[in-house]
Amino acid sequence: QLQLQESGRGLVKPSETLSLTCIVSGDSISSTNYYWGWIRQPPGKGLEWIGCMYFFGGTFYNPSLKSRVTISADTSENQFSLNLNSVTAADTAVYYCARQEVRGKYPRGPFDVWGQGTMVTVSS
Amino acid sequence: IQMTQSPSSVSASIGDRVTITCRASQGIGNFLNWYQQRPGKAPKLLISDASTLQSDVPSRFSGSGSGTDFTLTITSLQPEDFATYYCQQTFSTFLAFGGGTKVDIK
Numbered sequence: 001q002l003q004l005q006e007s008g009r010g011l012v013k014p015s016e017t018l019s020l021t022c023i024v025s026g027d028s029i030s031s032t033n034y035y036w037g038w039i040r041q042p043p044g045k046g047l048e049w050i051g052c053m054y055f056f057g058g059t060f061y062n063p064s065l066k067s068r069v070t071i072s073a074d075t076s077e078n079q080f081s082l083n084l085n086s087v088t089a090a091d092t093a094v095y096y097c098a099r100q101e102v103r104g105k106y107p108r109g110p111f112d113v114w115g116q117g118t119m120v121t122v123s124s
Numbered sequence: 125i126q127m128t129q130s131p132s133s134v135s136a137s138i139g140d141r142v143t144i145t146c147r148a149s150q151g152i153g154n155f156l157n158w159y160q161q162r163p164g165k166a167p168k169l170l171i172s173d174a175s176t177l178q179s180d181v182p183s184r185f186s187g188s189g190s191g192t193d194f195t196l197t198i199t200s201l202q203p204e205d206f207a208t209y210y211c212q213q214t215f216s217t218f219l220a221f222g223g224g225t226k227v228d229i230k
Contacts, residue, residue, distance in 0.1 A: 037219075039167075047159075047167065047210055047221040060217045096166055100214075108214045110157040110173075114166040 002026035004097050004115035012091075012122050018084040021074075022097030022115060029073050029080055030055045035100040035107040038071060038082045040093040041117075048093075052100060052107050053080060060107060087122045094119050125149050125213055129222035135230040136201050144196040144225045146211035151191045155215035158187055158196045161224075162207045170209075171196065201227070 008020035022036065029036055037052030051061035053071045061069050070083045084091060094117040101109025126149040136142050146156065154174040159167040169178055171187035174194055184199045198205055206229055211222040 039221075046224045047161075047212075049212075049219040049221060052219070060219075063218060103214075106217065107219065108155055110169050110212070110214065111159075111167070112169050112172075112178075114168070117166050 002099070002113050004099065004113060006095060006097050006115045006118040008095075008118060008120070010119055010121060012087055012120060013124050014088055014122055015086055018082070018087050018091060018120055018122070020082045020095055020097075020118065020120070021079050022081070023077070023079045024099075025078070027099070029078055030075055032056065033102055035102060035109075036071075036073070036080045037098050037100050037107070037111065039096045039098060039111070040091075041096070042090075042093040050082065050084075050095075054102065054105075054107070058105070058107075089122050092120065092122045125152060125216045125218065125220055127211055127213055127220050127222040129209075129211055129225050131225060132223065133226040133228065135228055137230045138201055138203060140201045140230075142198045142201055142205075142227060144209055144211075144227075146189075146194045146196070146222050148192045148194075148213055148215075152213045152215035154190045155213055156187075156189065156194045157212045157214065158185075159210045159212065160205075160207050161210065162204075167210065198227075 035052040038050040053059045098111040099113040158171040161167040
């Protein structure tokens with residue numbers, strides 16, 4: 001059964017880099033069928049798409065975050081990661097990783113499997 | 125592409141029919157998905173491609189629409205349906221979500 005599990009520090013200081021990992025079990029991030037993405041949700045607010053990656057090439061980012069975000073794969077551990085630099089309090093949120101179906105080489109399918117989410121607080 | 129959901133919240137009773145609307149700022153074909161999020165939980169995919177019900181989702185949920193206007197309908201609301209619902213477009217590579225619609229108990 002496919003499972004995604006987010007891990008990383010729950011407290012990050014302002015101006016530092018937020019780093020999270022999504023461990024995938026039951027599927028391979030090198031699958032030709034899926035993108036792997038990140039979504040976040042500030043406390044009491046809605047969902048915000050951060051970005052996604054395809055193992056065979058292709059990453060897409062939210063334009064509002066693009067200058068600060070990197071999503072990359074670690075095939076040796078079957079996991080992928082999120083790095084968000086220069087964080088502020090506005091980056092405080094629950095961060096979710098999720099799997100997304102490829103359609104014509106683009107991330108056009110739905111997010112069909114989600115991790116449980118991990119809360120990250122930005123504070124000194 | 126911006127996604128606008130309405131209403132932002134709705135109060136309903138068990139057994140009611142609830143309709144949630146999602147409008148895209150430009151045409152997105154049928155690249156529209158609906159998610160349900162219960163408090164403290166991750167979102168769950170309900171409907172993909174505007175109208176394809178996921179296999180583990182009850183048939184009282186349905187989706188319709190294409191182009192710019194989409195609808196999620198819940199017939200005969202059940203206690204477990206009280207949650208927040210989000211639409212999401214996947215037509216463009218900026219995968220925007222709608223602002224959400226909270227369904228709570230009247």
